[in-house]
Amino acid sequence: MADSPGKRSGKRPSPLLGLTEIPRALFEFGMLPWAAPALASVPRGDGHPVLVIPGFNASDRATHVLRSYLRRLGYDAHGWALGRNRGPRSIGNEGERLIQRVEAIYDRQQRRVSLIGWSLGGIMARAVCRRVPERVRQVITLGAPFAGAPRDTRVWRMYEFLTGQKVDGDSARAYLHEGETPLPVPSTAIWSRDDGIVPWANCVEPHYATSDNIEVFGSHFGLPVNPAVLYAIADRLAQPEDGWKPFDRRGVFRAVAYPSSGHI
Numbered sequence: 001m002a003d004s005p006g007k008r009s010g011k012r013p014s015p016l017l018g019l020t021e022i023p024r025a026l027f028e029f030g031m032l033p034w035a036a037p038a039l040a041s042v043p044r045g046d047g048h049p050v051l052v053i054p055g056f057n058a059s060d061r062a063t064h065v066l067r068s069y070l071r072r073l074g075y076d077a078h079g080w081a082l083g084r085n086r087g088p089r090s091i092g093n094e095g096e097r098l099i100q101r102v103e104a105i106y107d108r109q110q111r112r113v114s115l116i117g118w119s120l121g122g123i124m125a126r127a128v129c130r131r132v133p134e135r136v137r138q139v140i141t142l143g144a145p146f147a148g149a150p151r152d153t154r155v156w157r158m159y160e161f162l163t164g165q166k167v168d169g170d171s172a173r174a175y176l177h178e179g180e181t182p183l184p185v186p187s188t189a190i191w192s193r194d195d196g197i198v199p200w201a202n203c204v205e206p207h208y209a210t211s212d213n214i215e216v217f218g219s220h221f222g223l224p225v226n227p228a229v230l231y232a233i234a235d236r237l238a239q240p241e242d243g244w245k246p247f248d249r250r251g252v253f254r255a256v257a258y259p260s261s262g263h264i
Contacts, residue, residue, distance in 0.1 A: 082097060
């Protein structure tokens, strides 16, 4: 097994990457029409439920494009319906509100829910999966710093101010400790070396039989609208529940859009 992400963390993204986050995200959004043929070429969904959890201080509006795309493919895609993501203030100290949301979605179809979490939402998705694994089909994280030092990100002071939670407190450290162990369901981490908010090494899955890493080109803010991210998510969701396999990088589009093999 490769070193855990925590052992490769500690380098905060450069100020230049942080300052260019918004224009880069707008560029990625603008590439969606050009990527439409590739995005339409993925397999149709099987209708199973998908819950998309927004990043820190973001709401369901930030994941609208992603959820709309998944619905067009045939998935039963849901927002988290908990307002802005402000950590425990949004989901409860034990994550009970988010767990209730997952259970309510599960109860509608009696089918396990795929969880997609962007940034802080990815940390939450992994934590919820550990609490109710029988309700979860797979976990996909987008630029989620689930390992490494809590102060590595560029927004840790804002996080403390808006959430009322210390990033180096017992609760936060417990989440990060969990990040270094495998999930009980298949999991995929999607991340970018050009992330201007969190260190990419903190977002990387340890290598296990049912985990994978997909590197993309792009910004942190643009992950929910990045065409390569949407394509990879659609590919992962199309995996059979009892036949999950790592991402296949063969093909011209995949070879260009995904710069690494997945083994970091």
